[in-house]
Amino acid sequence: xxxxxxxxxxxxxxxxxxxxxxxxxxxxxxxxxxxxxxxxxxxxxxxxxxxxxxxxxxxxxxxxxxxxxxxxxxxxxxxxxxxxxxxxxxxxxxxxxxxxxxxxxxxxxxxxxxxxxxxxxxxxxxxxxxxxxxxxxxxxxxxxxxxxxxxxxxxxxxxxxxxxxxxxxxxxxxxxxxxxxxxxxxxxxxxxxxxxxxxxxxxxxxxxxxxxxxxxxxxxxxxxxxxxxxxxxxxxxxxxxxxxxxxxxxxxxxxxxxxxxxxxxxxxxxxxxxxxxxxxxxxxxxxxxxxxxxxxxxxxxxxxxxxxxxxxxxxxxxxxxxxxxxxxxxxxxxxxxxxx
Amino acid sequence: xxxxxxxxxxxxxxxxxxxxxxxxxxxxxxxxxxxxxxxxxxxxxxxxxxxxxxxxxxxxxxxxxxxxxxxxxxxxxxxxxxxxxxxxxxxxxxxxxxxxxxxxxxxxxxxxxxxxxxxxxxxxxxxxxxxxxxxxxxxxxxxxxxxxxxxxxxxxxxxxxxxxxxxxxxxxxxxxxxxxxxxxxxxxxxxxxxxxxxxxxxxxxxxxxxxxxxxxxxxxxxxxxxxxxxxxxxxxxxxxxxxxxxxxxxxxxxxxx
Amino acid sequence: xxxxxxxxxxxxxxxxxxxxxxxxxxxxxxxxxxxxxxxxxxxxxxxxxxxxxxxxxxxxxxxxxxxxxxxxxxxxxxxxxxxxxxxxxxxxxxxxxxxxxxxxxxxxxxxxxxxxxxxxxxxxxxxxxxxxxxxxxxxxxxxxxxxxxxxxxxxxxxxxxxxxxxxxxxxxxxxxxxxxxxxxxxxxxxxxxxxxxxxxxxxxxxxxxxxxxxxxxxxxxxxxxxxxxxxxxxxxxxxxxxxxxxxxxxxxxxxxxxxxxxxxxxxxxxxxxxx
Numbered sequence: 001x002x003x004x005x006x007x008x009x010x011x012x013x014x015x016x017x018x019x020x021x022x023x024x025x026x027x028x029x030x031x032x033x034x035x036x037x038x039x040x041x042x043x044x045x046x047x048x049x050x051x052x053x054x055x056x057x058x059x060x061x062x063x064x065x066x067x068x069x070x071x072x073x074x075x076x077x078x079x080x081x082x083x084x085x086x087x088x089x090x091x092x093x094x095x096x097x098x099x100x101x102x103x104x105x106x107x108x109x110x111x112x113x114x115x116x117x118x119x120x121x122x123x124x125x126x127x128x129x130x131x132x133x134x135x136x137x138x139x140x141x142x143x144x145x146x147x148x149x150x151x152x153x154x155x156x157x158x159x160x161x162x163x164x165x166x167x168x169x170x171x172x173x174x175x176x177x178x179x180x181x182x183x184x185x186x187x188x189x190x191x192x193x194x195x196x197x198x199x200x201x202x203x204x205x206x207x208x209x210x211x212x213x214x215x216x217x218x219x220x221x222x223x224x225x226x227x228x229x230x231x232x233x234x235x236x237x238x239x240x241x242x243x244x245x246x247x248x249x250x251x252x253x254x255x256x257x258x259x260x261x262x263x264x265x266x267x268x269x270x271x272x273x274x275x276x277x278x279x280x281x282x283x284x285x286x287x288x289x290x291x292x293x294x295x296x297x298x299x300x301x302x303x304x305x306x307x308x309x310x311x312x313x314x315x316x317x318x319x320x321x322x323x324x325x326x327x328x329x330x331x332x333x334x335x336x337x338x339x340x
Numbered sequence: 341x342x343x344x345x346x347x348x349x350x351x352x353x354x355x356x357x358x359x360x361x362x363x364x365x366x367x368x369x370x371x372x373x374x375x376x377x378x379x380x381x382x383x384x385x386x387x388x389x390x391x392x393x394x395x396x397x398x399x400x401x402x403x404x405x406x407x408x409x410x411x412x413x414x415x416x417x418x419x420x421x422x423x424x425x426x427x428x429x430x431x432x433x434x435x436x437x438x439x440x441x442x443x444x445x446x447x448x449x450x451x452x453x454x455x456x457x458x459x460x461x462x463x464x465x466x467x468x469x470x471x472x473x474x475x476x477x478x479x480x481x482x483x484x485x486x487x488x489x490x491x492x493x494x495x496x497x498x499x500x501x502x503x504x505x506x507x508x509x510x511x512x513x514x515x516x517x518x519x520x521x522x523x524x525x526x527x528x529x530x531x532x533x534x535x536x537x538x539x540x541x542x543x544x545x546x547x548x549x550x551x552x553x554x555x556x557x558x559x560x561x562x563x564x565x566x567x568x569x570x571x572x573x574x575x576x577x578x579x580x581x582x583x584x585x586x587x588x589x590x591x592x593x594x595x596x597x
Numbered sequence: 598x599x600x601x602x603x604x605x606x607x608x609x610x611x612x613x614x615x616x617x618x619x620x621x622x623x624x625x626x627x628x629x630x631x632x633x634x635x636x637x638x639x640x641x642x643x644x645x646x647x648x649x650x651x652x653x654x655x656x657x658x659x660x661x662x663x664x665x666x667x668x669x670x671x672x673x674x675x676x677x678x679x680x681x682x683x684x685x686x687x688x689x690x691x692x693x694x695x696x697x698x699x700x701x702x703x704x705x706x707x708x709x710x711x712x713x714x715x716x717x718x719x720x721x722x723x724x725x726x727x728x729x730x731x732x733x734x735x736x737x738x739x740x741x742x743x744x745x746x747x748x749x750x751x752x753x754x755x756x757x758x759x760x761x762x763x764x765x766x767x768x769x770x771x772x773x774x775x776x777x778x779x780x781x782x783x784x785x786x787x788x789x790x791x792x793x794x795x796x797x798x799x800x801x802x803x804x805x806x807x808x809x810x811x812x813x814x815x816x817x818x819x820x821x822x823x824x825x826x827x828x829x830x831x832x833x834x835x836x837x838x839x840x841x842x843x844x845x846x847x848x849x850x851x852x853x854x855x856x857x858x859x860x861x862x863x864x865x866x867x868x869x870x871x872x
Contacts (some may be wrong), residue, residue, distance in 0.1 A: 023515050026547050051548055056561075066636050066840065071547035084635050109546045118845035143742055200740055200822035205562045216716040326636035335839055336654050340828050341869035342783075349683040349693075352676065356700050356754070359711035362721060366714070418609030423600045425836055433613045437625060438857055441812020442847045443829040447836045450619035451846070455623050465649070478609060507601045529702075536704040541812055543836070553706050560710045561821060572707040583702040 023048045028072040029063070030249065031056060031204060032227070033125065035282040042269050048262055051301045055202045057160055064092060065254060073257035074266060079248045080162065082121045084327075091120040092255045100265040101271030106290035109276035112248065114316055121250035122267055123288035125280070127222040128246050128308065128316055129163055130239045132229075134216045141169045141238040146217060147190075154216040158207075159201035161334030162209045162247065162319055164191055167219060169266050170242045176317050179326035188333040192340055201338070208233060221247070226284040226305050237305045240311050246316040248288060345441040360576055367569035380580035383570040390567065393555055399466065400535055402554040407473035407515040408530035412475075415481025415530075416523050420511065422482070423489040427521040434479040445476055446540035453544060473537065474546045484529060488522035488590075532579050628846035636840030646847035655831070655848075659855075662827040665742065665817075666810035669749040673757040674799065674804045676750065679800075681761035682791070685768070692761060699754040709819045713739060713750055716820075740822030748816040752808055757802040764798025766790070804863050808856050828852045 023046075027039075031054040039050050042185060044177065055061045055117060060079050064070045068090065077085060085091050096102065101117065102110075109123035124226035133140040142308075146155060146167070155192075157164050166176035178184060199215060204223075207216040210228045225237040253263045269275060276292035279285065286306035287293055301307065308316070322330060367384070387393055422431055426477030437445070449472045453464060492515065500510040536555035545554065552575070560566045628646055630638040649655070684693045686870065715721045716738040723735040737763065738744060776786040792799075814829030823832075828848065835845030 006729060053547060053550075059840070060635070061836045063840055067457070069457055069461075069463045071465065088635060116861075202822075208562055212719050212800060327634055328632070331841065335834070336842070338834065339654055339658050339831060345679060345686070345823065348679050350599045351679045353696060355639045355751070356697065359708060359715055360700060361753070363707070363711040363714055368722075414608035414612055417607075419772060421605035421609075424602050424605075427606055430610055433617060434609075437613070437617050439808060439860065441809070441814070441852060441856070442854060443812060444619075444624075444831050447832060447845060447849060449616065450836065451623045451627055451842065452616075452620035457667040471616060474612060480611055482609065490599060511601075534704055535795045536706065537708050539833075543833075553704075556706055556710065556820075560713060561707075568710065572704070572710060576707055579703045579842055580699055584695075585702040591691065 085323040104291035126248040364573035419485035677757035685765035760801035
């Protein structure tokens with residue numbers, strides 16, 4: 001018995017000893033969304049120990065964070081979730097005095113539709129959803145191309161209800177933010193017709209399969225597309241003709257956090273031009289930080305996939321938060337689509 | 341038929357072992373893909389350089405050891421109590437927990453923890469994972485120790501009592517040594533089951549409690565990662581060795597006294 | 598004795614009550630609540646979730662789980678019976694038996710990953726077939742029902758072999774000799790003598806395979822690519838990304854009811870304690 005108690009004590013002590021009086025921060029971000037040196041540099045300069053966790057979808061993050069005591073301090077939801085999270089009391093108010101680097105943000109993001117005063121969110125990286133396809137086949141430049149049998153079994157859509165319903169709604173010439181049950185149900189039927197043609201519903205995980213040639217066409221975020229195209233010359237990205245959704249991932253401070261000061265330091269650090277530029281260059285993302293963008297080489301700055309021209313952007317629509325009834329309906333329809 | 345059966349058996353064993361052997365073989369492949377490109381230890385080195393993996397391995401070990409110790413201790417005591425006299429509700433609950441699909445166990449523990457956290461200021465973390473692992477491995481420990489107890493002759497204990505020992509002493513001096521191999525086997529079993537668990541752990545883990553299966557799962561979802569091949573080979577042979585030891589102990593104890 | 602025994606049972610009882618029975622009660626409670634707009638659960642109390650479970654679109658998941666489990670169980674039986682027979686007749690039974698059990702105890706997740714490695718379009722099997730020019734395009738071996746069934750059979754074959762072996766080992770060899778003496782060919786002996794006598798092992802094995810298959814989650818998740826949705830996947834999905842705990846709880850309870858129903862039917866028919 002004594003030996004057992006001793007063992008228990010030792011293992012317990014071992015588990016707990018790593019927690020000291022040092023400054024810590026728990027950051028929850030999308031996978032492949034930060035440069036290798038960003039966190040170590042921050043840790044060194046500010047003497048903080050950072051625990052960095054990743055997720056593949058905003059829903060995954062929300063499921064963990066909704067309880068209100070998940071342990072995370074900073075997270076990066078997409079813009080359509082900022083308002084609901086604020087309404088649920090999950091976000092803390094940001095202190096603009098501690099974020100002098102906010103001026104570095106691009107004009108489009110100084111007063112975005114989801115947070116006019118930037119009171120609880122800071123735009124981080126942005127993009128659009130389009131189609132990645134293999135150049136060895138016909139070009140897929142419209143959502144409708146993903147309903148043909150040409151890609152049978154070698155095509156994927158995003159594992160995201162707003163994205164899949166959005167693509168279907170666009171194909172039916174409705175808004176991606178539609179709240180009308182009639183339009184949403186029609187979109188669901190369209191998704192069900194497509195499902196037998198799909199290989200899987202995958203988010204950024206599809207990148208390796210695109211590069212390997214397993215998958216020939218995929219609904220993908222422009223970031224994933226750019227990362228895949230960097231690794232394979234056989235891939236191309238298209239902004240669908242019928243219209244497409246725009247998204248922006250924002251850094252937020254969670255209300256439950258007990259380390260709000262350190263979190264502010266971190267968010268301000270991310271807004272530094274050289275930091276944001278390093279992330280954008282290494283991970284091939286599109287930064288919302290205008291000062292950082294000016295630091296990028298011309299080839300990246302003008303990259304149409306990451307930084308679409310205004311003309312292309314006019315065909316895009318921001319995702320918006322949904323009223324409760326519409327959100328419930330969308331969630332239910334998505335469960336039905338995934339279950340079929 | 342006399343010749344068919346052994347031939348079939350060879351095929352069956354090949355089916356059972358080839359995937360793991362192939363995976364282990366390819367963990368030494370210099371190329372990322374399934375084209376053999378040369379022998380290398382590169383992926384093993386990479387697996388050990390990855391801080392996230394090292395943290396996860398550490399967590400898995402801590403959780404495995406703690407949970408198996410607690411589960412084996414409680415399970416041994418319970419098995420003895422059940423052997424003395426039936427405890428239907430406990431036995432039935434334990435069997436039910438064995439039959440419950442892992443996903444149901446996982447979500448029910450998640451729901452329970454989140455409900456409890458309304459009253460205590462705690463979060464999901466290493467402790468919740470350990471509690472969850474204790475919960476589902478308890479039944480295994482009871483089954484293993486109970487099986488050994490069925491071979492135990494109660495007369496030995498009665499003899500001790502006749503000679504003046506009290507019940508606790510009789511248990512400690514007579515029964516417990518007899519049970520020792522089964523207890524160790526149960527502990528190894530609980531450790532193996534806990535080390536491998538993904539479903540339940542993924543639901544109740546917190547910020548700092550990522551385990552090795554969680555890391556492997558995330559990598560497996562994203563495609564083929566040779567570092568996972570290396571990890572898999574190590575885990576397979578490690579756990580395999582543990583189980584062989586457990587089997588040896590049980591075989592020896594059955595053959596012996 | 599009673600006080601000592603009560604102390605002995607205490608730790609396990611506390612663990613079982615707190616970490617098994619209480620969670621089950623919480624799930625039952627959740628199953629009759631309503632989901633909030635973005636998740637969570639609250640009033641009003643309703644049985645709507647259970648009605649939703651029997652909606653046609655979810656009934657499809659139920660039937661799919663059922664037929665996949667049945668097919669996997671039958672395949673396990675067909676593949677496992679000869680193997681169990683071989684082991685029962687061999688001279689080194691323990692060795693061969695341990696060899697069957699060993700893969701099972703290594704790591705379920707890793708074994709699934711090993712099959713992903715083999716079955717992918719760029720995996721080993723397709724690579725070999727392509728380079729041998731047997732096929733010109735990779736076969737779709739992964740992310741479909743075939744892969745899921747393969748994974749389930751691979752994973753639970755030992756569960757079938759063990760009870761079959763236990764029964765076959767106890768078979769009186771005199772009966773088989775008698776059949777041979779009466780002139781029966783080996784296959785006839787197998788079909789008319791051995792199989793009927795091993796009914797108990799067959800039933801136990803089918804049970805031990807069918808029940809985990811019904812509640813499978815990891816196998817359809819990794820090998821099915823999120824497309825082969827079985828009951829386990831539905832429950833997991835509702836408790837994570839879909840954030841509909843009430844509905845997920847209802848599905849869990851229905852799954853448990855199905856498991857218990859199968860167990861009850863089996864035990865009643867056999868009348869013996871299979872565990």
